[in-house]
Amino acid sequence: MGCADRVVLAYSGGVDTSVCIPYLKQEWGIKDIITLSVDLGQEDELGPIQAKALECGALESLIVDAQETFITNYGFRAIQANALYENRYPLSTALARPLISKLLVEVAEKYGADAVAHGCTAKGNDQVRFDLGILALNPDLKILAPAREWNMSREEAIAYGEKFGIEFSVKKSSPFSIDRNILGRSIEAGPLEDPMFEPPEEIYLMTKAIANTPDKPEYIEIGFEKGVPVSLNCQNLDSVTLISQLNKIAGNHGIGRLDMIENRVVGIKSREIYEVPALLMLIDAHRDLESLTLTADVTQYKQGVGDTYSKLIYEGLWYSPLKEALDAFISQTQDRVTGTVRIKLFKGNAVIVGRCSDNSIYSPNLSTYGADDNFDHKAAEGFIYIWGLPTRVWAQKNKR
Known part of the structure; x- marks a missing residue:
């Protein structure tokens, strides 16, 4: 493809991102590939992941510890917003993507890369999150997504990587896809x-x-x-x-x-x-x-x-x-x-x-039904009259 000379690849050490390295070189003619692995508390041993990237053909393999940034600047903001997608999912995986995108752009600028790459497929959400995040931060940076274009099954991707000496610890028929932070x-x-x-x-x-x-x-x-x-x-x-x-x-x-x-x-x-x-x-x-x-x-x-x-x-x-x-x-x-x-x-x-809370606006003396009740009960009737006036007028006009 020859679309870039140097690329920063978001690297997890899994099948797709590992296969991306020889694929980008062999099929698209990329010369230098720098991998970026971000420690978000996934509890993986990043040392072996770093070594694996080099074994797969990366020019350099970088690791960034971003756990505190991830929680403070992304997780805590979601908590403040009470963010639940479709009123259920608290966005644990989705929150990681804008941070990784930001780090990809920063590393690309630091190392003079022409493009950034990820291993997302065409059917998932992450391709959208990475592409839009990178685009918003640097609209001039090229974005490569080989797994979106190579049209290989998981088994075929593993076989492709094995041709270039990449060893995979997972079974070719591993049933589950797991992401953790x-x-x-x-x-x-x-x-x-x-x-x-x-x-x-x-x-x-x-x-x-x-x-x-x-x-x-x-x-x-x-x-x-x-x-x-x-x-x-x-x-x-x-x-x-x-x-x-x-x-x-x-x-x-x-x-x-x-x-x-x-x-x-x-x-x-x-x-x-x-x-x-x-x-x-x-x-x-x-x-x-x-x-x-x-x-x-x-x-x-x-x-x-x-x-x-x-x-x-x-x-x-x-x-x-x-x-x-x-x-x-x-x-x-x-x-x-x-x-x-x-x-x-x-x-x-x-x-x-x-x-x-010292900032509580709950008043026991207003809420209580006991002897300490300070609520003005005489005000209730007038309040209901004013509050219900539109309903009363509507009801009178529409009375059969």
């Missing part, structure tokens, strides 16, 4: 493509089966400052430690499993399994704290903003003008969202059982 795992493909197929227990790593969870509940308290989780059980923790500990605690109680039919960006439906123990629990806790500290109109309006926000993330529009504008709105709403949420963990459920 510190915010969660996504599992798809293979027998899971049958919507009636019950996911086997062996696909789960972050969460226990309900039958194996503790028989006694556990209580935890999560502290927030301006909508950002900062503490666990009154102990301030850095972002990586906080998420890691919450993943273990919630996962131990079987919390955070999702099994859903999802509407992909390209228009097809897919069956997705997710493990998102900490992220799902934090969004729920954050939303509850907002109910204590924000006025009704802000809370209700923000629900629609959150829906739009999650859709933008899912569809690869993290760097869009609308996303930037919504960030400003969400940031302003979080000024008062500081406090503590108490959660009871038991048999797959994370039940919020308490919340407190």
Whole structure:
């Protein structure tokens, strides 16, 4: 193809990205390939991945530790927005793509690359997220997606790589496609493509089966400052430690499993399994704290903003003008969202059982039905008359 002399390839060490290296060289005539592997807490040994990239023919193999950036600049923003795609999926995988795109562009500029490349296929969401993210950050940079064009099955891709001496530890018929980072795992493909197929227990790593969870509940308290989780059980923790500990605690109680039919960006439906123990629990806790500290109109309006926000993330529009504008709105709403949420963990459920905040606008003296009631009951009748006036007029005009 001869479209570039030097390319930065997003490299995971899997089949597709490994095959991309000889394919780009042999089929498209790329001279220099620099691989970029990003540590997002996927718990892979990045040393062997780095070595494998060189064995596959990369000129240089780079590793960037971006766990803290990933959580702070991407994960926490999604929590502040209460972002749940289709009201269920907390976007653990989708959130990683704009960060990887940003790092690809930065490395390409640093090393004087003509293009960046990824191993996404034509049917997935990630191709959209990478392409749009890169395009928004550097519209002049070429984007190569060999797996979108080579038209090879997984077995054929493995066979192609083996011709150039690449060894694969996975079976050629490996049924599941798995993506992992510190915010969660996504599992798809293979027998899971049958919507009636019950996911086997062996696909789960972050969460226990309900039958194996503790028989006694556990209580935890999560502290927030301006909508950002900062503490666990009154102990301030850095972002990586906080998420890691919450993943273990919630996962131990079987919390955070999702099994859903999802509407992909390209228009097809897919069956997705997710493990998102900490992220799902934090969004729920954050939303509850907002109910204590924000006025009704802000809370209700923000629900629609959150829906739009999650859709933008899912569809690869993290760097869009609308996303930037919504960030400003969400940031302003979080000024008062500081406090503590108490959660009871038991048999797959994370039940919020308490919340407190110095910014609380909940008034016990107005809410109580006891002797301390300060609510002006005489005002109720007049309020109902004014509030119901349009309905009364409509009813009178339409009375049969």
